[in-house]
Amino acid sequence: MNVISDSATMLRRNFRHTTRNPLALFNAIIMPIVLMFLMVYVLGDAFSVGVDYADYATPGLILTTICYGISPTAIAVNSDMTTGFINRLRVMRVSRAAVLNAHVIGTMLRSLAAITLVIGVALLMGFRPSASFSQWLGVIGIVVLTVLAISWLTVAFGLASKSPESAGLVGVPLMLLPFLSSAFVPADKMGPGARQFAEYQPFTSIIETLRGLLTGSPSAGSAITAIAWCVGIMLIGWVWARASFTKRA
């Protein structure tokens, strides 16, 4: 009954955390931009991807932005658990869903803000999307789904970790996964092993879907795969998060 107002209260708190600790947002924005400079200006010309490299790399950078911005969420969730803050909330009859919802929604807003900025920089660097209005809506939809999936998984990881330090490690594999996907180089140019991994890992289908939508030639096949991956990961994260939350708090 109070889930909505409690979620809003907790979200305001998380929002304040972001403004007090701007480094979290800074990391999520600066790192992808640095990466973009590296890829587009330094390395990009060495790759023959068939299209302008800024157009090729931007969908991958959108995903990278999500991944670079995720560690603070895991750390924040874990701190709530390990500092006893959660016990205070439990005794106050605060809806348990509200605490986790606020972390997920907060991550969502932070990611969307960072992605908007990163796309802005990409446009300055020569990114020329040819998506229609409805295709842009599709882009937003896929991005929202991806953030939901990754943030529920991150929340679960934060809940299950022993300390904020180990919770922060969740970002490491997520930062590496884009390199083992079609984000910067097409999968078929990779060596054996890496290629198969890149072809079948979830990021590739998400990136291919975004790339298709942004260039105005969406592919239904990769979209269905991407949506299935997102929903699946989100469900696993959500169930895992609920279970760890009940166990620990």
Place this chain on the structure above:
Amino acid sequence: MNGSAIAVSGLRKAYKDKVVLDGIDLDVRAGTIFALLGPNGAGKTTTVNVLTTLLTPDAGKVVVAGHDVVTETKAVRAAIGVTGQLASVDDLLTGEENLLLMADLLHLPKAEGKRIADRLLDRFDLGEAASKPAASYSGGMRRKLDLAMTLVGEPQIIFLDEPTTGLDPRSRRTMWEIIRELVAGGTTIFLTTQYLEEADELADRIAVLDQGRLVAEGTADELKRQVPGSHVRLRFTDRHALDVAAQVLPASTRDDEELTLRVPGDGGVRSLRALLDRLDRHSIDVEELSVHTPDLDDVFLALTGHANTKVNAR
């Protein structure tokens, strides 16, 4: 509110095969301070967690504020406030924001939340630091803010888990003052501590917890009386007086170096007068007389058979 604020009978709790609480019975009168005293690992925090609905007991009946903690969790939560061992304040928020967060989560109207927050900041002397992040607070200020956050909901019963552990002596005194004021206002306090001095200073009744069992319960004075060892210490000016006195008082033990004599006795006026009369009859001059009643340290040692290491270390 009259009668029992907290009634516990036969409380048991085990983690896997490790028994943490092995049949606890407690009765805390409303409007009093009850101290649960014990060393680290005795089961104090587990007791608090069960009483505050955070843990489910394995066996036994626990009634807090007239409601069963297992079947009427919500009603219990509405009546209690908890300040845990770790100060659970939000470091990135300011003192005032922390209090307003509590008010919002209690669904208080905005204006009322602000009024309560201002009053608490003022009362706990945190007015100046109100707009600074809690991360910049000293240990004592954090504890005060933590307690203030608990008070936003005006709970009838407050649980304080080691409220002064790690505080400097001055902050500890301040915390004691605050606790006394709360009780004067009708609140019931259940506190845990490993400091005997703190229980002695604050509590109306004290229960001593050791390895999951209550080894004693009563007022500080009652506990002290359970321990033999009250004695009168006499000091003499010279060896001769000591020799004579030792003969007159055969039950005593002498210390030749200090020129003192330890006479067992309860230190009451009647026995003291009898002792002085006896010394007078034999014309023994006493340089100094002092009565020693055991403090809670002695009680703890006598009751549990091992010292409270934490106290020794202080």
